[in-house]
Amino acid sequence: MTHASRSGSTDHRLPLHARIKDDLLRRVQSGEWPTDVPLPPEAELASSYDSSVGTMRRVLSELTAEGMLLRQQGRGTFVRRASFENSLFRFFRVQGDAEVQPASRILDRTTEPAGPQQAEALGIKTGSDVLRIQRLRLWGERPFLSERIWLPLPEFREVAMASETELAPLLYPAYERLAGVSVGRASEELSVAEADEPLAELLQVAAGSPLVRITRIATTHAGDIVEYRESFGPADTFRYRVEIN
Known part of the structure; x- marks a missing residue:
């Protein structure tokens, strides 16, 4: 048949x-x-x-x-494997470092209860366990993007337990290897924020400096929500260009 x-x-x-x-x-x-x-x-x-x-x-x-x-x-x-990992590099540029390849550094991984915003984005109940990943993106040694990533548990328990080497250099292939989850699509929304003390320290800017905030919800090809992400970058490195016909 x-x-x-x-x-x-x-x-x-x-x-x-x-x-x-x-x-x-x-x-x-x-x-x-x-x-x-x-x-x-x-x-x-x-x-x-x-x-x-x-x-x-x-x-x-x-x-x-x-x-x-x-x-x-x-x-x-x-x-098709999603290639959203480097999409934010379209928006943020560090002058004079064109020959330097971007890098990433995982700063922290924590299991915590989902707050209302994260729960709504992930389609789960407030208070459900989630894995929060704090990651810093760099050009050379210069930070240009701070990311907070939330993943539902227990689906991503293997990601929580993996070594940093197993998660590098890109997260989405690691999701496939460790959790058997493939990201197929993502939607992003841009807004403006101010650098609080922790973000200012990470991005090496003054507290209160303007930041661009990009939120992302990533899904599988079937539309199941995989990840909620907040990325922050200095506004003075942000560029946006679109061709209108």
Whole structure:
């Protein structure tokens, strides 16, 4: 029996390629394939759905165009891994350090009860256990971004127990390795804040200095909330540019 015929949620009034696409999307969202494991070859997938290779190629091309899949020449087709880790570097720049690669340093990891703001963002009850990670981003030795990251427990218990080496240099691949959770999407919101004493010390600015605050909610491809993050950077290093046509 094919995958398409097993899918109870597929509308059989749809064209074949649409039914296959719906079912394949469901399988991607369910985490059937880790981001480092290729999907089966086109011919094998086509056979499993009793379809032509051309139809399967169309489905894979559409899912790739929609950002769900990544096709790599000579390697195969993979579930797309989110690349949001470095997205904040679009906004913050340290003058004169263009040749220096950004680095990160985990300052603290703590289990704590979720406050109302974190609970609402993560879709959990206030007071539920969460893992809070404090991280500093640097250009060379100069700090330019302070991050506070909240993850629900017990889903991310292995992240709480891992060594800093296991979490470096990027967190999202570590979530995959340690917790089996893949980030697929994120939404961000920008606002303005003032540096309190702890943030001023971390970012090496005067207390009360203007900061740009970026909040992020990250989800899986299926839309399950994975992470809530607050990032703070000095306003004088912030740049925003958009092309309007």
